[in-house]
Amino acid sequence: MIYLDNNATTALHPEVLKEMLPFLTSQHGNPASNHTFGRNAHTAIEEAREKVAISVNAHPSQVIFTSSGTESNNTIINGIAKAYPDSHFGFSSIEHPCISEPIKSLVHQGFMVSEIPVDSNGIFNVSDIPDEKRQSLTFLSVMMANNETGVIQNISEIANWARENKIQFHTDAVQALGKIKVDFEALDIDAMTISSHKIYGPQGIAALIVNKKIDLSPFMQGGGQEKGLRSGTENIAAIIGFGKACERSNQNRVRFEQNINLLKLTLEKALIELGAIIFCENSRRLSNTTFFSFKNIDGSTLLTALDRKGFAIASGSACSSNNSEPSHVLLSMGVDLDLAQGALRVSLGVETTENEINDFIETLKNEVNRLKQLTAVAA
Amino acid sequence: MKNKLYDMPIYMDYSATTPVDPRVAEKMIPFITEDFGNPASRSHPYGWTAEKAVENARKEIALLVNADPREIVWTSGATESNNLAIKGASNFYSKKGKHIITLATEHKAVIDAVRECERNGYEATYMEPEPNGLLDIEKFKSTIRPDTVLVSVMLVNNEIGVIQDIKAIGDICRENNIIFHVDAAQATGKVKIDLETLPVDLMSFSAHKTYGPKGVGALYVRRKPRIRIEPQMHGGGHERGMRSGTLATHQIVGMGEAFRIAREEMDEENNRIENLQAKLLKGLTEIEETYINGDLEKRVPHNLNISFNYVEGESLIMAIKGIAVSSGSACTSASLEPSYVLRALGRSDELAHSSIRFSIGRFTTESDVEFTIALLKEKIDKLRELSPLWEMFKDGVDLEKVEWAEH
Numbered sequence: 076m077i078y079l080d081n082n083a084t085t086a087l088h089p090e091v092l093k094e095m096l097p098f099l100t101s102q103h104g105n106p107a108s109n110h111t112f113g114r115n116a117h118t119a120i121e122e123a124r125e126k127v128a129i130s131v132n133a134h135p136s137q138v139i140f141t142s143s144g145t146e147s148n149n150t151i152i153n154g155i156a157k158a159y160p161d162s163h164f165g166f167s168s169i170e171h172p173c174i175s176e177p178i179k180s181l182v183h184q185g186f187m188v189s190e191i192p193v194d195s196n197g198i199f200n201v202s203d204i205p206d207e208k209r210q211s212l213t214f215l216s217v218m219m220a221n222n223e224t225g226v227i228q229n230i231s232e233i234a235n236w237a238r239e240n241k242i243q244f245h246t247d248a249v250q251a252l253g254k255i256k257v258d259f260e261a262l263d264i265d266a267m268t269i270s271s272h273k274i275y276g277p278q279g280i281a282a283l284i285v286n287k288k289i290d291l292s293p294f295m296q297g298g299g300q301e302k303g304l305r306s307g308t309e310n311i312a313a314i315i316g317f318g319k320a321c322e323r324s325n326q327n328r329v330r331f332e333q334n335i336n337l338l339k340l341t342l343e344k345a346l347i348e349l350g351a352i353i354f355c356e357n358s359r360r361l362s363n364t365t366f367f368s369f370k371n372i373d374g375s376t377l378l379t380a381l382d383r384k385g386f387a388i389a390s391g392s393a394c395s396s397n398n399s400e401p402s403h404v405l406l407s408m409g410v411d412l413d414l415a416q417g418a419l420r421v422s423l424g425v426e427t428t429e430n431e432i433n434d435f436i437e438t439l440k441n442e443v444n445r446l447k448q449l450t451a452v453a454a
Numbered sequence: 455m456k457n458k459l460y461d462m463p464i465y466m467d468y469s470a471t472t473p474v475d476p477r478v479a480e481k482m483i484p485f486i487t488e489d490f491g492n493p494a495s496r497s498h499p500y501g502w503t504a505e506k507a508v509e510n511a512r513k514e515i516a517l518l519v520n521a522d523p524r525e526i527v528w529t530s531g532a533t534e535s536n537n538l539a540i541k542g543a544s545n546f547y548s549k550k551g552k553h554i555i556t557l558a559t560e561h562k563a564v565i566d567a568v569r570e571c572e573r574n575g576y577e578a579t580y581m582e583p584e585p586n587g588l589l590d591i592e593k594f595k596s597t598i599r600p601d602t603v604l605v606s607v608m609l610v611n612n613e614i615g616v617i618q619d620i621k622a623i624g625d626i627c628r629e630n631n632i633i634f635h636v637d638a639a640q641a642t643g644k645v646k647i648d649l650e651t652l653p654v655d656l657m658s659f660s661a662h663k664t665y666g667p668k669g670v671g672a673l674y675v676r677r678k679p680r681i682r683i684e685p686q687m688h689g690g691g692h693e694r695g696m697r698s699g700t701l702a703t704h705q706i707v708g709m710g711e712a713f714r715i716a717r718e719e720m721d722e723e724n725n726r727i728e729n730l731q732a733k734l735l736k737g738l739t740e741i742e743e744t745y746i747n748g749d750l751e752k753r754v755p756h757n758l759n760i761s762f763n764y765v766e767g768e769s770l771i772m773a774i775k776g777i778a779v780s781s782g783s784a785c786t787s788a789s790l791e792p793s794y795v796l797r798a799l800g801r802s803d804e805l806a807h808s809s810i811r812f813s814i815g816r817f818t819t820e821s822d823v824e825f826t827i828a829l830l831k832e833k834i835d836k837l838r839e840l841s842p843l844w845e846m847f848k849d850g851v852d853l854e855k856v857e858w859a860e861h
Contacts, residue, residue, distance in 0.1 A: 173689030279702025310669025
């Protein structure tokens with residue numbers, strides 16, 4: 076089986092596993108305990124925190140560990156809502172549901188909430204924010220790179236605009252980390268979400284990077300871990316793994332920007348020859364992500380056919396793969412319902428090889444041609 | 455369990471966290487290596503394998519507590535489970551009333567979640583338990599108000615190990631149509647839990663207190679009669695919309711295996727641990743002026759919490775570095791405040807300060823216990839030799855009546 080669904084989750088890197096193992100077995104202290112076991116656990120966590128901070132150019136004290144990107148995003152939205160009860164929340168129409176859903180849930184608490192559309196190329200433009208909203212907006216969240224289309228937003232420009240307008244700004248950098256340069260300090264933003272299992276680290280661990288100039292109310296109450304911002308016994312083994320994965324993320328990035336990008340170009344050339352439409356083709360995109368659709372070919376049929384031939388790819392985002400609803404990202408870009416419904420995503424990994432891509436292209440050609448014939452017969 | 459490699463102290467702090475059982479670690483590793491899929495990926499076998507493993511583990515959780523797998527919601531740990539249960543249920547049923555009852559001796563994650571509800575317009579009663587740590591059922595009855603919406607009581611206390619009468623409390627909640635939440639983080643694998651017969655609506659579980667990994671827990675949400683909670687984490691709609699977020703497959707697999715082992719080995723293991731506890735109790739109470747905190751009968755065999763009078767708490771901890779124990783709860787032992795749990799039992803600051811929680815478990819041996827008893831006897835003797843208070847006590851001075859000079 077060839078795994079081409081790396082935006083859903085990635086395989087743990089062996090070096091990461093190696094660092095985690097002692098903490099799954101012999102090193103078992105609770106970091107809050109005041110004995111040797113506890114202190115060793117505490118030290119290991121702080122070392123991992125530093126590695127995470129370095130990978131995004133933040134200060135270790137700005138790193139709050141959480142259980143997932145979803146929790147990080149819920150933490151920033153709820154934390155802002157509680158600390159700033161007059162907030163007006165804005166978010167782009169292509170955000171992951173773990174940003175849009177917590178924001179929408181605030182409507183019934185009386186908060187102002189605005190969904191801001193992207194253009195047909197999947198790009199968020201500050202100028203598209205209606206004037207009346209611009210006046211009252213106090214918080215904005217725009218993801219750095221989209222999980223489905225791979226489109227990279229001009230976060231620096233949006234962040235500058237937000238700062239000038241005294242709007243708190245958060246970016247979900249879960250898909251960006253390890254693929255493009257992520258620099259928290261240079262962006263000078265208020266908060267950012269990153270996650271471990273998208274960068275060859277374990278599932279169950281993520282971080283919220285927070286600039287201390289904003290107040291944040293904790294999302295979960297309890298023992299007061301993570302400076303009171305995230306209670307709950309620390310998931311040590313996963314934190315250690317996340318630290319190691321972050322440490323490796325810069326060397327991955329170089330590979331993504333060079334080798335993997337070439338593989339993607341090969342793949343997209345073949346797709347276009349087969350008559351596929353590549354979404355956001357001319358936008359700046361992650362070097363591993365291709366989101367495409369064939370007119371007149373049913374996406375789920377093609378997906379199943381490719382699966383039988385040993386290729387794991389996705390339709391839309393993983394967390395909505397279980398329902399047949401078309402991608403909300405594509406619909407908000409104005410893509411036709413039919414085309415959106417057939418959308419398939421290939422996301423390459425740092426270990427993807429040229430042979431794998433050539434095999435995939437070969438199989439894809441055969442299957443697409445077979446399905447085209449079937450469709451022709453049926454017509 | 456002495457870790458020779460690092461010359462680590464003997465671990466007597468199983469209530470803070472347990473080592474991962476090697477069988478659990480072994481089960482987890484394939485799911486961080488080859489079977490790494492996202493259980494929400496429905497389009498390929500990587501996702502299916504992960505999903506199947508997650509569902510098998512869910513069955514194991516349900517089996518241990520005699521529930522339906524569909525009643526189990528995965529979380530990142532008991533703290534999240536407690537937050538989800540308390541905020542989720544009180545918000546969903548807020549029309550019924552805005553009064554919450556809990557115990558002053560609950561875990562911080564419960565107390566602070568209830569406090570958060572207070573900030574959002576709820577009223578809360580933090581009941582003081584009896585001096586033995588148990589809740590008086592009659593007093594509980596009289597605390598209930600027409601607008602009481604939620605009661606949260608832990609099954610096994612983390613500091614003193616006492617077991618509350620969940621059945622009696624739950625029956626009263628049912629009669630009064632009140633949602634009943636139970637924090638069972640310290641109970642799994644130690645006491646039998648049968649949710650088929652126990653009148654409990656919501657129950658929190660943790661993996662790392664039962665030889666599973668850190669970073670995973672679960673919340674039981676009763677289906678019949680159906681209990682609703684308002685989700686706290688929004689997103690992809692995982693866990694039937696009750697808790698969004700990519701599931702950490704390997705951790706969930708680890709929790710499932712840990713709970714399977716607990717189910718199969720609990721009876722035998724408890725027998726062994728009871729004997730160790732009896733030995734530890736006998737040895738330590740041979741020391742003069744010791745006070746057991748919490749009821750001895752209604753208590754898990756894994757816990758002994760003892761105050762050593764006329765010994766200063768910090769010096770005692772420093773003196774017994776050969777064993778890893780906790781004074782007060784691990785989650786708050788970074789602060790020097792005396793345990794709020796012991797104070798709620800009516801213990802004086804001095805006795806609360808000089809308390810040690812010994813918590814033993816699967817890998818504790820007889821010789822660990824013997825070493826502990828000998829160490830405590832020796833060090834307490836030494837510390838008391840230096841203590842003027844001990845000398846006065848020995849001379850028959852009633853320290854309560856001494857009028858201390860102001861400096």
